[in-house]
Amino acid sequence: MMIYDGETDPNVLKQKMLTGEYVIIGERLDRLSGGPKTTSLSEQLQIGDSISFYRDGELVKTCTILAKACTVGTEDETPSTTTAMGNIGGDAPFVYLPDTLFKQIYTTPTLLSYGFDMDASLQPQMEEFLSSYIEKNPSVTYTSTKLLKEQLNSVASMVLVVGSLIGCIMALAGLINFTNMIITNIITRRHEFATMQSIGMTNRQLQRLMVYEGVYYAAGADIIGGVVALLLAVTVLKNVLNSPSMWFFTMNITLVPVLVIGVLYLLLAAVIPLIVLHFFNKGTVVERLRTSE
Known part of the structure; x- marks a missing residue:
């Protein structure tokens, strides 16, 4: 993701997100402008506002919006089967939250996608490993640059x-x-x-x-x-x-x-x-x- 509003320092973002008290609001990337593709709902959410998470109607956690971000190409343009991109709630924005909070909200949390960088010299080995892995696990798929x-x-x-x-x-x-x-x-x-x-x-x-x-x-x-x-x-x-x-x-x-x-x-x-x-x-x-x- 690419931060465009709010806290932009990576170290500060990491420290505050680890506390479990903050979230980051995400928007899809506008390919023409290179910025976020905002909606009326996302424009209402401002830095410092609070967002409450519920499970089965009961309040689980209330967090503060720390920053706003937009997706990057690998998140926005790769197939939805590997990145779990979807329009849930129509104009609802993405919410980036700590893994601890994610586990609190969902009874059986499932990791739908995981993106990571890889050194160019190690890419062939990783490609070989992933190809072998998905052969043994047909329910898993992957994509790469x-x-x-x-x-x-x-x-x-x-x-x-x-x-x-x-x-x-x-x-x-x-x-x-x-x-x-x-x-x-x-x-x-x-x-x-x-x-x-x-x-x-x-x-x-x-x-x-x-x-x-x-x-x-x-x-x-x-x-x-x-x-x-x-x-x-x-x-x-x-x-x-x-x-x-x-x-x-x-x-x-x-x-x-x-x-x-x-x-x-x-x-x-x-x-x-x-x-x-x-x-x-x-x-x-x-x-x-x-x-x-």
């Missing part, structure tokens, strides 16, 4: 694969549309090309004309597509990734993919018209002039 990293890496890989597939499909669709446009353009303008060649245009000049047109189309599409993508990134995508459920995503706007795809499209825009001309603009000038527009 290693497992969380593996899960997030898996999610990141899935997003990368799905995003790449969608991007490739859209790029292929755009390339097919561009090719169809060039084919249609050349077929419908065969008579025009034949007329221009009849008054002196060479095949090389015709090829250059179509290459220039293709490059202009591709350059315009690259510029418009890049601007639209940038606008969507700073508006729609930014709002989506700023939602609480997407806290583990970080948006880094980069134009490198746009530049790479743009250059690739420009190269294809220069090659495709030449190929299309070769296959769809056959015949002599006279034969093409006789063809109606």
